[in-house]
Amino acid sequence: MLRLSKRVEYGLIALRHFAAINDSTVCTAKEISQKYNIPHELLAKVLQKLSQARIIQSYQGVRGGYVLAHAPSKIKISDVINAIEHEKPMLAECYADGPASCIIFDDCTIRRPLGKIQKNINDFFHTMTIAEIV
Amino acid sequence: MLRLSKRVEYGLIALRHFAAINDSTVCTAKEISQKYNIPHELLAKVLQKLSQARIIQSYQGVRGGYVLAHAPSKIKISDVINAIEHEKPMLAECYADGPASCIIFDDCTIRRPLGKIQKNINDFFHTMTIAEIV
DNA sequence: GGAAAATACGACCGATTTTATCCGATTTTA
């Protein structure tokens, strides 16, 4: 409950790795998966997502790999989450999917108060960058 | 992802209901489940947990039901979560279950940075009370 | 005393989500 998904964890670990090494050095998914003991195929897909979101730059072919596309201080945690998960992290489903999704929407009395906590978390993800986790 | 469980939602809704009405009036699980359109059996189980944690007082038998055991301002959100969920809400499993649970524990580089966000959320749950959601 | 109404408790199923794997295709360099 209230847990980050493995995909996001793996993504953050990978991004931290990129940020910790020289900018111009490409890293392959295999390297990272071995170094951090992460399932290779799964990490590969996460990196693809990050690549599509222009957070990292991909180079195909032999001697290919990935490099950060921006400075670590420019990459917000929220960017990473949005790139990997297609729906934003929400305390209650009603926020994410709208009134139709929740059967007790009209009778719900805690949606508004929960918003305070939600906002707080959002702000944190929006403020913190990869540079702060190196 | 990063979502509260239904059990906690239902628990909060029920507690808010208790806080909103007269202190000495007992409410049955059935009443609340009908009013807020919540599955009766599931809510009943949640209320049992809250009763065991001394957050609400139970009265058995016909004309029985539940009443708040303390003033709403004395009931913290974290108390409610702890009562309903046996393990605390944690961004990453490594916090909750210790080193043995996470295969990448030794290689993990994001555990410590994540702690900042974790602490922030914990503080919020520890500060906010039922009185603030009435 | 017995029936009804409520909580108490535990076991269980089913659906959904999440995690992980697999395979084939494409790109690029050696």
Place this chain on the structure above:
DNA sequence: TAAAATCGGATAAAATCGGTCGTATTTTCC
């Protein structure tokens, strides 16, 4: 041309969660 890497979809395995059921116990009311 072969090897090494990214791509992308499909699929399988696992875990979690919401919800249900059945039974026991307690208490009040008739």
